Amino acid sequence: MPSSREGILLCRVCTAFRALPACAPRAAAAWLCGMAKLYFNYSTMNAGKSTLLLQAAHNYGERGMEVYLLTARLDTRAGEGRIGSRIGLGREADTFTPEDDLFARIAAEHEARDLACIFVDEAQFLTEAQVWQLARVADDLKIPVMAYGLRVDFRGQLFPGSAVLLALADTMREVRTICHCGRKATMVIRQDGDGRVVTAGDQVQIGGNETYISLCRKHWREAVGDRAADEDGTGTA
Numbered sequence: 001m002p003s004s005r006e007g008i009l010l011c012r013v014c015t016a017f018r019a020l021p022a023c024a025p026r027a028a029a030a031w032l033c034g035m036a037k038l039y040f041n042y043s044t045m046n047a048g049k050s051t052l053l054l055q056a057a058h059n060y061g062e063r064g065m066e067v068y069l070l071t072a073r074l075d076t077r078a079g080e081g082r083i084g085s086r087i088g089l090g091r092e093a094d095t096f097t098p099e100d101d102l103f104a105r106i107a108a109e110h111e112a113r114d115l116a117c118i119f120v121d122e123a124q125f126l127t128e129a130q131v132w133q134l135a136r137v138a139d140d141l142k143i144p145v146m147a148y149g150l151r152v153d154f155r156g157q158l159f160p161g162s163a164v165l166l167a168l169a170d171t172m173r174e175v176r177t178i179c180h181c182g183r184k185a186t187m188v189i190r191q192d193g194d195g196r197v198v199t200a201g202d203q204v205q206i207g208g209n210e211t212y213i214s215l216c217r218k219h220w221r222e223a224v225g226d227r228a229a230d231e232d233g234t235g236t237a
Helices: 004-018 027-032 049-062 102-112 128-141 160-168 217-223
Strands: 038-043 066-072 082-084 090-092 094-096 115-120 145-150 171-174 187-191 212-215
Touching: 038 049, 038 128, 038 160, 049 066, 049 082, 049 090, 049 115, 049 145, 066 082, 066 102, 094 102, 102 115, 102 128, 115 128, 128 145, 128 160, 145 160, 187 217, 212 217
Parallel strands: 038 145, 038 171, 066 094, 066 115, 115 145
Antiparallel strands: 082 090, 187 212
16 A cells, blocks of 8 residues: 555646646556556547557657557558558557467566556457456556457447457447548448448458448448438438
C-alpha cells in the first residue's frame, strides 16, 4: 500500500493525465493508480483503428512509458510483424496465433521491462481463451489492455474474438466511419476480383482495402441482395 504522501502524488499525476487532450493515453492514469481495464475499440473496415492505436502508443512513448504491441500473424498486409495504417504510419509488433498463451507472453515481457499498456491490433482474430487471458492481464498484472478490431464480418456476423470482447471488456468505444450515402457505416461487404459482392465463403480472408467496402446497414442489405431494402438508394433515414 502506498503511503499517504505517495497516494497524494499518484492522485496528482492522475489529475494531470485527465487534463490532457482526448488523444492522450487516459489509461495511463488508471495504471499509475494501480487500476487497469480491458478496452475494446471496434468498427468496420477503414475507420482508422490502427491509426488510433499507433497514436496512443506514441503518446505513451513520449512520456517515457513502455508499451507492448501485438497483432495477428495471419495479417501481413503491412508486412509480417508490423502494424500499419492507411495514412502511412507503421510500427513493429510481436505477432500472435490462436495457440499462443497471451497472459504468459505478456507476463514474461513485463518481467523484462515495466509495461504501462498492451496494444492488440486485429483483435477480432483472438480466440475466446485469449480474450480471457487479456482480461487476466488487466486484473492480475494491473496493465491496461487496448484491443482494436472489427465487430462483424462480410456476412453480418460477429467475429468470435469480438463477441467475447464485447462481453468482457470494461470499456468499449466505436470508431466511426461513413457509408457512401453519408450515414454511419456499421457493416462491410466483400468483393471478388471482378467487383462482385461475395455473400458466402470463409470468414477470414486477408486482402487489400479494395476487397472490402464499409456500408450502412441499409446499403449493405441492398448489396447482398436483400430485396426488402428500399429501392431508392438515397440512404435517408
